[in-house]
Amino acid sequence: MKVSMTVNGQQRTDEVEPRLLLAHYLREVCGLKATNIGCDTTSCGACTVVVDGLTVKSCTVLAAQADGAQVTTLEGLAGPDGELHPVQRAFREEHGLQCGFCTPGMVMAAIGVLADNPDPSDREVREGLEGNLCRCTGYHNIVRAVRTAAQAGPTAGQVPQAQEVQA
Amino acid sequence: MSILGTRVVRTEDPLFLTRGATYTDDLVDDRLTGALHATFVRSQVAHGRLLSVDASAAREAPGVVAVFTAEDCTDLAPIPAGLPMVPPAMIRPWLATDAVRFVGDIVAVVLTEERYQGEDAAELVSVDVDPLPAVVTTADSARDEVLLFPEAGTNVMAAFGEPAPEDFFVGCEVVVTQRMVNQRVAPVPLETRAAAAAWGEDGRVTIWCTNQGAQQAKGEIAGWLGLDPARVHLVTPDVGGGFGAKIGADPEYAFVAWLAQQAGRPVRWTESRSENLVGMLHGRGQDQVVTIGGRRDGTIEAYSLVVDQDCGAYPRVGIILPTLTMLMAAATYAFPKVHAQARALATNTTSIGAYRGAGRPEATAAVERSIDLFAAEIGMDPAEVRRKNLVPAFSEPHTTPSGATYDSGEYVAALDKALEAAGYAELRAEQTRRRERGDVRQLGIGLSTYVEITGADTGLGAAESAELEVHPDGTATVLTGTSPHGQGHATAWAMLASDQLGIPVEKITVLHGDTDRIPRGGGTMGSRSLQQGGAAVHQAATELIEVAKQRAAEQLEADPADLQVDLTSAGLSVRGTPGAGITFAQLAEKEPLVVQTRFEAAAPTFPFGAHVAVVEVDVESGKAELQRLVAVDDAGVIVNPLLAEGQRHGGFAQGVAQALLEEVLYDADGNPQTSTLADYPFVSATELPSFELVDMATPTPINPLGAKGIGEAGTIGSTPAVHNAVIDAVAHLGVRHVDMPTTPMRVWRAIQQAQQEGTH
Amino acid sequence: MIPGPFELVRPGTVEDAVAALVEHGDDAKILAGGHSLLPLMKLRLAMPSVLIDIGRIPGLSYVRVEGDEVAIGAGTRHHELEKDPVAQAEVPILPYVASQVGDPQVRHRGTIGGTVAHSDPASDLPTALLALGGSVVAQGPDGRRSIPVTEFWLGFFETALEPDELVVELRVPRTGSAGWGYEKFTRRANDWPIVAAAAVEGRVALANMAGAVVRATATEEALARGASIEEAAALAAEGTSPSADMHADAEYRQHLARLLTRRALEKAAGAGAAAA
Ligand SMILES: Cc1cc2nc3c(=O)[nH]c(=O)nc-3n(C[C@H](O)[C@H](O)[C@H](O)COP(=O)(O)OP(=O)(O)OC[C@H]3O[C@@H](n4cnc5c(N)ncnc54)[C@H](O)[C@@H]3O)c2cc1C
Ligand code: FES
Numbered sequence A: 001m002k003v004s005m006t007v008n009g010q011q012r013t014d015e016v017e018p019r020l021l022l023a024h025y026l027r028e029v030c031g032l033k034a035t036n037i038g039c040d041t042t043s044c045g046a047c048t049v050v051v052d053g054l055t056v057k058s059c060t061v062l063a064a065q066a067d068g069a070q071v072t073t074l075e076g077l078a079g080p081d082g083e084l085h086p087v088q089r090a091f092r093e094e095h096g097l098q099c100g101f102c103t104p105g106m107v108m109a110a111i112g113v114l115a116d117n118p119d120p121s122d123r124e125v126r127e128g129l130e131g132n133l134c135r136c137t138g139y140h141n142i143v144r145a146v147r148t149a150a151q152a153g154p155t156a157g158q159v160p161q162a163q164e165v166q167a
Numbered sequence B: 001m002s003i004l005g006t007r008v009v010r011t012e013d014p015l016f017l018t019r020g021a022t023y024t025d026d027l028v029d030d031r032l033t034g035a036l037h038a039t040f041v042r043s044q045v046a047h048g049r050l051l052s053v054d055a056s057a058a059r060e061a062p063g064v065v066a067v068f069t070a071e072d073c074t075d076l077a078p079i080p081a082g083l084p085m086v087p088p089a090m091i092r093p094w095l096a097t098d099a100v101r102f103v104g105d106i107v108a109v110v111l112t113e114e115r116y117q118g119e120d121a122a123e124l125v126s127v128d129v130d131p132l133p134a135v136v137t138t139a140d141s142a143r144d145e146v147l148l149f150p151e152a153g154t155n156v157m158a159a160f161g162e163p164a165p166e167d168f169f170v171g172c173e174v175v176v177t178q179r180m181v182n183q184r185v186a187p188v189p190l191e192t193r194a195a196a197a198a199w200g201e202d203g204r205v206t207i208w209c210t211n212q213g214a215q216q217a218k219g220e221i222a223g224w225l226g227l228d229p230a231r232v233h234l235v236t237p238d239v240g241g242g243f244g245a246k247i248g249a250d251p252e253y254a255f256v257a258w259l260a261q262q263a264g265r266p267v268r269w270t271e272s273r274s275e276n277l278v279g280m281l282h283g284r285g286q287d288q289v290v291t292i293g294g295r296r297d298g299t300i301e302a303y304s305l306v307v308d309q310d311c312g313a314y315p316r317v318g319i320i321l322p323t324l325t326m327l328m329a330a331a332t333y334a335f336p337k338v339h340a341q342a343r344a345l346a347t348n349t350t351s352i353g354a355y356r357g358a359g360r361p362e363a364t365a366a367v368e369r370s371i372d373l374f375a376a377e378i379g380m381d382p383a384e385v386r387r388k389n390l391v392p393a394f395s396e397p398h399t400t401p402s403g404a405t406y407d408s409g410e411y412v413a414a415l416d417k418a419l420e421a422a423g424y425a426e427l428r429a430e431q432t433r434r435r436e437r438g439d440v441r442q443l444g445i446g447l448s449t450y451v452e453i454t455g456a457d458t459g460l461g462a463a464e465s466a467e468l469e470v471h472p473d474g475t476a477t478v479l480t481g482t483s484p485h486g487q488g489h490a491t492a493w494a495m496l497a498s499d500q501l502g503i504p505v506e507k508i509t510v511l512h513g514d515t516d517r518i519p520r521g522g523g524t525m526g527s528r529s530l531q532q533g534g535a536a537v538h539q540a541a542t543e544l545i546e547v548a549k550q551r552a553a554e555q556l557e558a559d560p561a562d563l564q565v566d567l568t569s570a571g572l573s574v575r576g577t578p579g580a581g582i583t584f585a586q587l588a589e590k591e592p593l594v595v596q597t598r599f600e601a602a603a604p605t606f607p608f609g610a611h612v613a614v615v616e617v618d619v620e621s622g623k624a625e626l627q628r629l630v631a632v633d634d635a636g637v638i639v640n641p642l643l644a645e646g647q648r649h650g651g652f653a654q655g656v657a658q659a660l661l662e663e664v665l666y667d668a669d670g671n672p673q674t675s676t677l678a679d680y681p682f683v684s685a686t687e688l689p690s691f692e693l694v695d696m697a698t699p700t701p702i703n704p705l706g707a708k709g710i711g712e713a714g715t716i717g718s719t720p721a722v723h724n725a726v727i728d729a730v731a732h733l734g735v736r737h738v739d740m741p742t743t744p745m746r747v748w749r750a751i752q753q754a755q756q757e758g759t760h
Numbered sequence C: 001m002i003p004g005p006f007e008l009v010r011p012g013t014v015e016d017a018v019a020a021l022v023e024h025g026d027d028a029k030i031l032a033g034g035h036s037l038l039p040l041m042k043l044r045l046a047m048p049s050v051l052i053d054i055g056r057i058p059g060l061s062y063v064r065v066e067g068d069e070v071a072i073g074a075g076t077r078h079h080e081l082e083k084d085p086v087a088q089a090e091v092p093i094l095p096y097v098a099s100q101v102g103d104p105q106v107r108h109r110g111t112i113g114g115t116v117a118h119s120d121p122a123s124d125l126p127t128a129l130l131a132l133g134g135s136v137v138a139q140g141p142d143g144r145r146s147i148p149v150t151e152f153w154l155g156f157f158e159t160a161l162e163p164d165e166l167v168v169e170l171r172v173p174r175t176g177s178a179g180w181g182y183e184k185f186t187r188r189a190n191d192w193p194i195v196a197a198a199a200v201e202g203r204v205a206l207a208n209m210a211g212a213v214v215r216a217t218a219t220e221e222a223l224a225r226g227a228s229i230e231e232a233a234a235l236a237a238e239g240t241s242p243s244a245d246m247h248a249d250a251e252y253r254q255h256l257a258r259l260l261t262r263r264a265l266e267k268a269a270g271a272g273a274a275a276a
């Protein structure tokens, strides 16, 4: 079947199998490999992307379900001049990543948390990230990074192309 | 001011944060064009005679290029265990032949054009197994009634040490014995295992795979396949976590290379999480019996630890884990008598390997629980019992009764720092108040002290290689034999070179994990990287400066002794002659300015520390929640606090997870109960607090950096602190011990039992 | 892991969806948010050959007051319910319970119709709906019918829906400021409940204490008789047949049922008192 969607601002149409998962569509068809797959049970959040302003686990969405949608992945966050998104910047400053495998999903989920709550407490950040697992950081610096990003103001909870993100 | 000891943010991150790292499954490489996908078919039965594997339907499925069963792989010699003590009858075949020995044992492999076709076809392979009783626990195994390898005549893979002498505890006023479980856990690096292989026209194979050390992985794969190592080129892309489970190679990686040869096309494999949770090595898995004896004044006189190590179905590193546990049995304590003994036992489960700490957390858990049991028995504050028995501060090496020689340590100071930072007295007062009020949420305070061994000789030596080259454009390249999977080597190694040469960190590229470029290396494991790999980089920089001085002396017509490093210009200047000098970059113009070196550590180092955990236990439901974790971790001199703290945080989380949550479970038939992340309770952000870190740095004389390992310390210290805290929270209700993980049901039941016993 | 192959049908109306169900029979499954179905399909525990994606049917997501009831469209996603001002004012237990489901990403996809139709005994919203009372509105080839929630969940993955029926709406009584309590017991915040108890206006429902969500009838009867919360909650496990798994055996689940019922009832009483 044919699906069309806007991925990181670019409109595209592809012929896919109905069972193709959005995560595999992004990785294999679009060649956007930042989005990772860490589980089979919608548990880890490594595959989190933003679809029509909402964070979703792309391993549990069919590409066909995202037909017509606006999709943003980690690759779509930085500005054209390479300027980092406030959440990306904060993850670097606070050492919010180690091996980096959870990071693309974690960054997208963090944007979702901030969209929902622009100034979350530690506890609220932890609850907002409950669907994202990290084996390396013990979450400590991830929580700090999200709180640091919050200080950048409302842009921290938004993805580019004026797509609103809500949690 | 030196860059060392400062919080330099990671040079790897901009790429990781904008485009993502490049893990094995992400690779785009011409050599992998048209790659086939391998899908392993695994046994669904824990133990049984393998009657037949029928792949005929799978061979007809769309996209299937080939299906291999044991019959099709007879030219592959069995996989050597790599450990001298393993009985030859216990060696693993590539594909299960006569028997299947765990759920996850490989019975066939399918090659397909597309990834999705592999799963479809694998479903069609029909495997006929005549089930045998499964050996699931070490107790079952030790009975030797059902044997995994009948030819071996026993399930015992190895045995270490002797029983304690009969009079070992004679004369002690108090002796406490406890059976305890250091449960099997799954390492779960977020990146599962993955490999890709392509053969070139020159008869060489390039293998990309996720691992903790390319050189060791290459050596193992070449050995298993009977290939001349010169024909194997192994490349480690970015690695999404390892935690010990990615040390060396796994048979699947070698298989991928072999399949590529058979098919005449490149082959890729990335396992699913469900496959990972049965196929990748598990960690821990010890059943322990501790006995601790001493006087009512708190002095401990004798301590014994007897271990049954669950090794899983086939011998891997798990066999030797108890030797590390035994070596570290005496821990931070000055016990006059220490006894340790162990057996390594086969079970119909996933093989056990190294997992963050590997053998040392098990030793610490045993002794720290023992101290608390002893303290409870004599009614003394556990902090006091510890203080009474800790090895006093020492600066000359200290040798323990279990045979370890510690380099430097100040255990009492570490404990006191932790207690002070935690506000121990006030915590105890709050605990008393809650006990008196009979609150639903009771407070538990748990302590641990630990010492662990890092940078031990892994069998490949305690040495590491480094190459350092300064280029004419002012940049530099470091080649290192260690290889990161999140630790931040690229930043730390650049800092070490920059510190001596003055070249900015951003201009230093660190390369690792390519065996053609870096033939020698020990990888990243056992918290060895900085103290050996980092020390090698440090040494390379020192040597490079000497080479540069010789060269500069000629060019500047100066005495080499008058030349000194000028960090601002990243070069050399002539003492007493202002303005005279030359940069390292200039010195590299005519001929390459490069040194290769090898740093050899004289001995391992012994980081130590003390943790205080504060938990709340809902005594009506039994649920424990960690409120605080205060940690003193002394790993000697710190090169980059940002990175060191990150290592500690990650270690804490995994340690806490073992105490509270995580456990790999099998049913009585050996069926895994935790083979997805929906079932395996991987710790998430909501079960953890932000951690409270206390700094302490006692340098080691073992290496020029003064650094010890920090990778595993957090895990080792946190598990027993949290475990002790949970039990402490319900101690006033009569509970003395609850096995890990301290699940709500276990804690609730322990309270019920203690109260019943109390009323009798 | 990935689902087995299937054909995807994308009806534009509920009628077309029902027609597709009639046409494909047992081979077909409705796809709503996909957050129960797709995980099962990825593990190949479900292998439907046709998926009928109702996610594109307009007008299935709403929360509105209709007389004494609140009507909730089957396509309403958990996060929409969580944030919905009408729901917050009229049936505050539902937005709260919606916020306790899974994690934010799951709540962005999962629908109330999906969780109701799925009939997992461990699910949160059905437990709250059962305590609220009210009905499930189903639409089949012969039109709509209303099924009381007390007759809807029959067992594990088993409901009173006919194979050619679709859940289109949930109807619950407006409880306004009446007290309510929801106690979900998990090991990790984002887990499914090991046991959960919902209490509202003297009615109590339990998750994971039987093949389907159940009412704690002995507790309700005791409350009706005027028993204290303590006494009534002690009866919560009566007649339940919980399963054993790695988190809890039957005895512990029954203990939790009593404990959580007591706490939910106490909260309901407290909240009611505070509001009054
Ligand atoms: C990681 C994770 C954690 C979760 N945690 C929780 C939790 O803590 N508590 C909890 O309660 N739930 C939890 N869930 C489940 C979640 O609430 C699901 O969204 C919900 O159970 C199903 O809704 P859905 O719209 O996704 O349904 P789908 O998956 O699309 O469908 C589920 C089933 O219902 C059928 N169906 C769907 N809609 C209709 C309809 N309108 N009419 C008839 N049949 C229909 C489908 O055919 C299918 O059989 C979790 C899910 C995940 C993935
Ligand atoms: S890969 Fe999507 S949640 Fe794990």
Ligand code: FES
Residues within 6 Å of the ligand: A096, A097, A098, A099, A100, A101, A102, A103, A133, A134, A135, A136, A137, B190, B240, B241, B486
């Ligand atoms: S950084 Fe490795 S999993 Fe999060």
